Amino acid sequence: MRDKLAVNKAGNTPLYLQLANNLRDHINNGDFDPGSALPSERDLSEMMGMSRVTVRKGIDKLIEEGLLFRKQGSGTFVTRRIEAPGSSLNSFSDDARSRGENPGVIWMIKTYASPTDEEAAALKIASTAKVARLGRIRLSGGEPLAIEHAVVPAQFLPALNDLGDSLYEALSALGFRPVSGTQRIRAALATPTEAGMLCISENSEILRIERLTKLADGTPVEFTRSAYRGDRYDFVTDLHGPSDVR
Incomplete structure (x- = not known):
């Protein structure tokens, strides 16, 4: 050494x-x-x-x-970099467990509210609808890795007092586990608040992810914006050529 x-x-x-x-x-x-x-x-x-x-x-x-x-x-x-599949609809908790780590949560907000105009449009609900607004710091092995802000129509979730740490487990229990969706990823720099939550330096690289997931019939079920640590995550997507290439 x-x-x-x-x-x-x-x-x-x-x-x-x-x-x-x-x-x-x-x-x-x-x-x-x-x-x-x-x-x-x-x-x-x-x-x-x-x-x-x-x-x-x-x-x-x-x-x-x-x-x-x-x-x-x-x-x-x-640091162990995490390779997250960019084309799979997995939960944070499932990903952590697949690496042999225990997932954890620090709740920032768990409340009912009305959606913003943007959220209502994304979720295809009325502006008067009731949604659950969920803000969490996501931990893996005790290390803060991501900040998530999710908005879900209240009808898809149990009472907030009965909601555990895993959103997808709660959705699955009521038969509303999403099966498809889209997500957008872009590079950014951590704000002072984000840096404090993630235990990184201000202006460190982060990945901002916007995810909209849907049920089998196309009904939107979850609109989430997240900030993942850029020093810990690689999002990997398999590529395939055209099916008619011989």
């Missing part, structure tokens, strides 16, 4: 940048497995003959870049 991260103390490049550059190279080359823990800052300090302040500064730079992340009380880990 020490040889991999060796720095030139006589050089002009600050030591924390040398450490960050070396760590970055080895992470990108696959020398550190995704999800693996780095040695503690204390151990790195002793190993490299650097102050803990210098080591922390180098690690902080890679955390800002999204290559590393800290877990309170556990240490610093190599």
Whole structure:
């Protein structure tokens, strides 16, 4: 490990940048497995003959870049990028469980309201209709990964007091699980509020996703806008050529 991260103390490049550059190279080359823990800052300090302040500064730079992340009380880990299928209608909870992680939720809002004109048009309901407005921070393995704001016609859901953490499980229980939909993804920068919720730096890259899902008969059931961490997610879509190509 020490040889991999060796720095030139006589050089002009600050030591924390040398450490960050070396760590970055080895992470990108696959020398550190995704999800693996780095040695503690204390151990790195002793190993490299650097102050803990210098080591922390180098690690902080890679955390800002999204290559590393800290877990309170556990240490610093190599970020594991999540490949989410861009063409599958999966729930956040199901995706987390498929990776062997426990999904979690921090509720921001769970209330009944009237839809905005845009929401009413998307869901094809009257502006006087009753909708459930659901705002959540989505966690996987205790790490905040996304902010979701969903609007669902109230008729498709149980009473809000009976609504669990998974929206799709609640819809499925009443026979309203969506089977099709469209989503739009665009790159953006996190606002100060979003950055605080997701434990990332302000102006970090995020992916804004707008999703409209439908029942088998084409009835819209869910209109959701989300902000996903760009340092953690890759949305992957399989491509196929024209069916008549021989």
